[in-house]
Amino acid sequence: MAHALSLHHRLSHADAPTDSDRTERAIAQSEAVCRSKGARLTPIRRRVLEALHGVDGPLGAYDLVDLLGSQGRRMAPITIYRALDFLIEQELVHRLASRNAYIASSGTVAGARTTAFLICDGCGDVNEIASPDVAETVLKVLRDQGYQPRTKVLEITGRCARCQDVH
Amino acid sequence: MAHALSLHHRLSHADAPTDSDRTERAIAQSEAVCRSKGARLTPIRRRVLEALHGVDGPLGAYDLVDLLGSQGRRMAPITIYRALDFLIEQELVHRLASRNAYIASSGTVAGARTTAFLICDGCGDVNEIASPDVAETVLKVLRDQGYQPRTKVLEITGRCARCQDVH
DNA sequence: TTATTTATGTAGTGTTATAACCTATATGAA
């Protein structure tokens, strides 16, 4: 039942790691960002970020424990969570609350004021987009309500084009 | 530290239960909705829905376990989750993924195509709004991307007017 | 250097959600 697979399960079925050149570029850029802010992209944090860039989709915290543990000494969950906290703080990673999962910020929308994640209920694919229109209307609503936005990230669930027919 | 209050804690400090007449009306309306759809609003489901309508804000699943357990026989978590699944299915309740919490759909926006929840990082207040503009732009993006929306609910975190100064 | 801060290691626990299996109740057809 493909639609009920846990992150854990899906990981083992995941697409092959995307182009490692792209990952390297993303890491290099992240290092620059951290240096400019005086933040320390330590080896652990870097490995977590690399892992997230190295897969096509979100990973759960325990997926990262397993993934990084398989290529060296196993880290405790709290170690992963601490690295994730840092990366989220630096806006290099997003937490997908609706999936209890974490995803590397795509370089293409970095700097965008508001990003939205389209999350497919079917295959779990996550599509990060920067829509100025959505950003604007959301900000307008927030202003009307007197809200000062902190998270400008929207998670929208639905079914991607490929998964429309199923169920 | 007001900003780290658990749902549990906030529950005990919560505003007095809102007007029980309002709750009763909401339940009556929910019953009608279920009847018309051939869905069964059983006593357990009804009690969960009443509890959610009876408080001002979201409740965690285990808050519901405690709350309903205190007024009768304690139910197992799975029982609460099953009731919540039903109520969410009927769109009588929303799950706030970013808070791991559940909130009764407000009657005022019932029937709206897209609702947005403004969740305050400070006080935890949740404001359910129906913004046609946001709904429209979100749907446009979804259409452009070939997504068929299922959840038309957006969770936007920020800081409400009262909590702007803090931190 | 020493003091201070920041990062990580380690153990245990807390919190949220579901699996598996069984029983009871409701509903519909014969």
Added chain:
DNA sequence: TTCATATAGGTTATAACACTACATAAATAA
């Protein structure tokens, strides 16, 4: 009514996700 089927709930156990508390190590500042 009786039987078949579907739906709801009971019970136990466990999976999955996240953090507290405290010790140690490494980096940075004084």
